[in-house]
Amino acid sequence: xxxxxxxxxxxxxxxxxxxxxxxxxxxxxxxxxxxxxxxxxxxxxxxxxxxxxxxxxxxxxxxxxxxxxxxxxxxxxxxxxxxxxxxxxxxxxxxxxxxxxxxxxxxxxxxxxxxxxxxxxxxxxxxxxxxxxxxxxxxxxxxxxxxxxxxxxxxxxxxxxxxxxxxxxxxxxxxxxxxxxxxxxxxxxxxxxxxxxxxxxxxxxxxxxxxxxxxxxxxxxxxxxxxxxxxxxxxxxxxxxxxxxxxxxxxxxxxxxxxxxxxxxxxxxxxxxxxxxxxxxxxx
Amino acid sequence: xxxxxxxxxxxxxxxxxxxxxxxxxxxxxxxxxxxxxxxxxxxxxxxxxxxxxxxxxxxxxxxxxxxxxxxxxxxxxxxxxxxxxxxxxxxxxxxxxxxxxxxxxxxxxxxxxxxxxxxxxxxxxxxxxxxxxxxxxxxxxxxxxxxxxxxxxxxxxxxxxxxxxxxxxxxxxxxxxxxxxxxxxxxxxxxxxxxxxxxxxxxxxxxxxxxxxxxxxxxxxxxxxxxxxxxxxxxxxxxxxxxxxxxxxxxxxxxxxxxxxxxxxxxxxxxxxxxxxx
Amino acid sequence: xxxxxxxxxxxxxxxxxxxxxxxxxxxxxxxxxxxxxxxxxxxxxxxxxxxxxxxxxxxxxxxxxxxxxxxxxxxxxxxxxxxxxxxxxxxxxxxxxxxxxxxxxxxxxxxxxxxxxxxxxxxxxxxxxxxxxxxxxxxxxxxxxxxxxxxxxxxxxxxxxxxxxxxxxxxxxxxxxxxxxxxxxxxxxxxxxxxxxxxxxxxxxxxxxxxxxxxxxxxxxxxxxxxxxxxxxxxxxxxxxxxxxxxxxxxxxxxxxxxxxxxxxxxxxxxxxxxxxxxxxxxxxxxxxxxxxxxxxxxxxxxxxxxxxxxxxxxxxxxxxxxxxxxxxxxxxxxxxxxxxxxxxxxxxxxxxxxxxxxxxxxxxxxxxxxxxxx
Numbered sequence: 001x002x003x004x005x006x007x008x009x010x011x012x013x014x015x016x017x018x019x020x021x022x023x024x025x026x027x028x029x030x031x032x033x034x035x036x037x038x039x040x041x042x043x044x045x046x047x048x049x050x051x052x053x054x055x056x057x058x059x060x061x062x063x064x065x066x067x068x069x070x071x072x073x074x075x076x077x078x079x080x081x082x083x084x085x086x087x088x089x090x091x092x093x094x095x096x097x098x099x100x101x102x103x104x105x106x107x108x109x110x111x112x113x114x115x116x117x118x119x120x121x122x123x124x125x126x127x128x129x130x131x132x133x134x135x136x137x138x139x140x141x142x143x144x145x146x147x148x149x150x151x152x153x154x155x156x157x158x159x160x161x162x163x164x165x166x167x168x169x170x171x172x173x174x175x176x177x178x179x180x181x182x183x184x185x186x187x188x189x190x191x192x193x194x195x196x197x198x199x200x201x202x203x204x205x206x207x208x209x210x211x212x213x214x215x216x217x218x219x220x221x222x223x224x225x226x227x228x229x230x231x232x233x234x235x236x237x238x239x240x241x242x243x244x245x246x247x248x249x250x251x252x253x254x255x256x257x258x259x260x261x262x263x264x265x266x267x268x269x270x271x272x273x274x275x276x277x278x279x280x281x282x283x284x
Numbered sequence: 285x286x287x288x289x290x291x292x293x294x295x296x297x298x299x300x301x302x303x304x305x306x307x308x309x310x311x312x313x314x315x316x317x318x319x320x321x322x323x324x325x326x327x328x329x330x331x332x333x334x335x336x337x338x339x340x341x342x343x344x345x346x347x348x349x350x351x352x353x354x355x356x357x358x359x360x361x362x363x364x365x366x367x368x369x370x371x372x373x374x375x376x377x378x379x380x381x382x383x384x385x386x387x388x389x390x391x392x393x394x395x396x397x398x399x400x401x402x403x404x405x406x407x408x409x410x411x412x413x414x415x416x417x418x419x420x421x422x423x424x425x426x427x428x429x430x431x432x433x434x435x436x437x438x439x440x441x442x443x444x445x446x447x448x449x450x451x452x453x454x455x456x457x458x459x460x461x462x463x464x465x466x467x468x469x470x471x472x473x474x475x476x477x478x479x480x481x482x483x484x485x486x487x488x489x490x491x492x493x494x495x496x497x498x499x500x501x502x503x504x505x506x507x508x509x510x511x512x513x514x515x516x517x518x519x520x521x522x523x524x525x526x527x528x529x530x531x532x533x534x535x536x537x538x539x540x541x542x543x544x545x546x547x548x549x550x551x552x553x554x555x556x557x558x559x560x561x562x
Numbered sequence: 563x564x565x566x567x568x569x570x571x572x573x574x575x576x577x578x579x580x581x582x583x584x585x586x587x588x589x590x591x592x593x594x595x596x597x598x599x600x601x602x603x604x605x606x607x608x609x610x611x612x613x614x615x616x617x618x619x620x621x622x623x624x625x626x627x628x629x630x631x632x633x634x635x636x637x638x639x640x641x642x643x644x645x646x647x648x649x650x651x652x653x654x655x656x657x658x659x660x661x662x663x664x665x666x667x668x669x670x671x672x673x674x675x676x677x678x679x680x681x682x683x684x685x686x687x688x689x690x691x692x693x694x695x696x697x698x699x700x701x702x703x704x705x706x707x708x709x710x711x712x713x714x715x716x717x718x719x720x721x722x723x724x725x726x727x728x729x730x731x732x733x734x735x736x737x738x739x740x741x742x743x744x745x746x747x748x749x750x751x752x753x754x755x756x757x758x759x760x761x762x763x764x765x766x767x768x769x770x771x772x773x774x775x776x777x778x779x780x781x782x783x784x785x786x787x788x789x790x791x792x793x794x795x796x797x798x799x800x801x802x803x804x805x806x807x808x809x810x811x812x813x814x815x816x817x818x819x820x821x822x823x824x825x826x827x828x829x830x831x832x833x834x835x836x837x838x839x840x841x842x843x844x845x846x847x848x849x850x851x852x853x854x855x856x857x858x859x860x861x862x863x864x865x866x867x868x869x870x871x872x873x874x875x876x877x878x879x880x881x882x883x884x885x886x887x888x889x890x891x892x893x894x895x896x897x898x899x900x901x902x903x904x905x906x907x908x909x910x911x912x913x914x915x916x917x918x919x920x921x922x923x924x925x926x927x928x929x930x931x932x933x934x935x936x937x
Binding site for chain 3: 461
Binding site: 006122 | 297306310311314317376379382383388389401409416431433434493496501511516541555
């Protein structure tokens with residue numbers, strides 16, 4: 001008990017209490033510097049949120065982001081892991097290269113990618129696309145284009161996150177016993193069948209885990225938006241966390257920010273429970 | 285070696301090289317850009333010159349130090365991250381051990397709560413926590429960036445699963461040999477748990493080094509702000525000079541890259557040995 | 563100098579399982595006592611209770627007549643060799659041996675002296691600077707022994723210390739352990755599931771099953787006078803054949819039923835009609851060791867059985883007979899030498915009924931009073 005005490009005290013003080021506070025504040029009208037007295041206002045904050053177009057757009061954006069980034073990033077990471085799970089020379093070097101973006105702070109990643117997305121024919125991505133389309137591509141201003149800004153942020157995030165998933169999936173692949181593959185070979189299974197009947201089922205728990213983590217990270221999307229687009233153009237890239245921070249800090253609406261974080265928590269909880277369900281089915 | 289095998293190996297290498305280029309190009313862009321004259325960075329971004337270190341000029345690096353107090357930010361980041369990582373290793377490993385191996389009342393219930401907290405990201409509590417530390421009068425300090433992040437449910441969980449996997453006989457042997465609980469932990473458990481310590485250290489270093497939202501909320505002065513905030517501000521600081529920004533970026537990522545390369549071996553073993561892979 | 567006493571010990575785990583019930587055992591000073599039984603019989607629990615790794619639910623544990631229930635493992639001064647040796651992987655052999663001595667806060671010279679002594683005794687001197695990873699299984703086993711003896715503990719516990727070794731090495735180290743124990747004269751409790759190991763190593767052997775002590779005796783007596791069906795079946799390789807049967811009064815003597823025939827109960831020091839009177843016309847069990855048969859012989863008691871399997875071991879053969887119609891799944895007969903048998907043949911077998919054992923319907927062995935006292 002004594003051993004666990006410092007950690008438990010920390011978690012209580014800086015996680016549990018603030019969380020309860022969040023729930024409490026969400027039902028008030030607290031606004032820093034406001035002359036109005038602190039009042040219990042029931043569900044008002046939530047009702048206002050759901051009537052707000054910007055918040056609805058934030059929810060939609062998070063959903064789109066998750067639906068694209070989670071599968072694409074997972075598949076990419078799986079492909080990388082499978083490539084690196086062969087007896088090739090230079091595996092360790094490639095692994096390090098693919099993991100490198102992970103150690104980049106998101107703030108730095110965002111700044112670097114602003115240059116990659118630079119408008120005009122000199123922009124890196126623009127000229128790359130011109131090169132591979134043999135000049136057909138018309139240069140665009142990615143981060144100020146309502147249709148391209150969110151996909152641009154998605155691409156940045158996939159680049160930054162895939163390496164982490166890859167390392168975990170690689171660990172999962174390497175813990176599949178070699179005998180299973182040997183047995184399958186003797187039973188006449190080809191390469192594709194070995195992947196389908198052995199690798200995938202054995203890797204299932206790992207896959208569920210990395211997808212869960214990526215989903216939660218997708219809901220937390222903030223830095224890229226704050227630095228690359230500031231939620232724009234016209235809310236095209238706003239997210240739940242961006243709205244929460246805007247409310248609580250730019251406009252001092254602490255109660256509204258708290259209400260958003262409560263919704264945020266419920267979404268994360270939902271995803272987690274879903275994952276538990278999937279993982280548990282597997283054990284049966 | 286059969287033809288089929290040779291072809292499949294060739295394809296694998298081709299795919300790896302292509303992907304590696306895509307993954308590394310933004311980093312190369314930054315590295316070479318940091319050594320070019322500012323004006324040329326943007327102009328050459330669209331050509332292959334973006335990746336070629338045609339000239340090695342450290343002027344941008346000197347400019348960074350001239351324009352902002354980079355040393356200050358670097359110290360802030362190192363200090364905050366170092367404290368969180370070191371204190372976190374101590375506090376969370378002890379808790380993980382208490383949950384995994386010691387018998388005490390309320391252990392199961394409290395561990396259930398820790399697992400519940402696991403899914404609660406900082407963002408979900410950032411606003412009320414901000415309100416709370418404001419009440420404490422902690423704004424604009426190192427303290428506010430360190431203390432709340434020492435205890436970490438995920439780290440506890442990683443330690444917990446790793447310790448569960450250690451052979452129980454080691455501790456029993458130590459107890460029969462006359463070692464107390466704390467001595468057993470320090471002399472027997474810790475030396476045999478390098479992978480999990482490295483994993484937790486890297487993961488908490490990674491997340492702490494990149495931390496952005498929280499210091500953005502709780503700091504306003506430059507004195508205690510860490511690097512990620514600094515680069516975001518530096519980017520908006522006129523005039524927009526990409527060479528300087530990239531020089532800043534290179535210097536900012538160097539420490540964490542070194543940490544990762546140094547601990548990589550242990551980290552990968554830790555991912556296998558702890559519950560991370562699910 | 564230490565004797566160990568388990569007095570009415572029981573152990574229930576938090577999940578409700580009972581690992582030990584009413585366990586009484588006295589281990590004399592300097593004695594090597596082997597606890598043997600199938601897995602889950604409670605033998606390891608008995609050891610762990612004495613070590614202080616588990617707490618006693620009921621009863622008293624004594625060392626030299628002093629109750630030790632509430633002492634911590636450190637205070638009990640007991641050493642243990644674990645099944646997987648539990649060598650500290652990050653310490654050299656020397657530091658492994660030094661660890662318990664450093665915990666005792668002995669002066670460095672004394673630590674060095676004792677390590678030198680133990681290393682010499684166990685032929686570890688050359689290996690002192692190696693790490694456990696660099697040692698073979700047998701060497702690790704010796705280091706584990708060394709770590710236990712350097713402390714000069716009051717009691718020495720060994721939990722299946724040979725089960726991770728190959729068969730040849732097991733036999734060699736078994737004799738080494740026996741010699742070492744006689745040399746050091748430290749009271750030792752040795753746990754194993756292997757009855758051959760128990761019989762060869764134990765000065766006395768305690769047979770356990772389902773958390774209960776079945777019989778404590780010197781090895782020979784366990785074989786010759788098993789207290790119940792469990793001990794009879796467990797000791798010996800293979801163990802005793804036991805069949806459901808009945809006793810009947812016949813003209814000249816009592817008879818028991820075996821494979822559809824009535825055979826005479828011998829009159830010897832174990833049995834006499836007076837003591838068997840209460841069991842007449844009652845269900846009983848008869849036991850016959852695999853050694854109690856011969857292929858056709860001079861004996862009057864003969865049966866003919868169908869052979870179902872043969873295992874040839876070179877110097878002897880094990881014959882398996884299907885007795886399912888009689889009530890036991892099969893019967894094993896051990897014969898010296900090797901002769902050709904064909905599976906499916908009917909083999910005539912002669913029984914040495916002098917080797918007969920009888921058990922009551924609860925499984926308890928039936929002996930004359932004189933025999934009981936011998937036990």
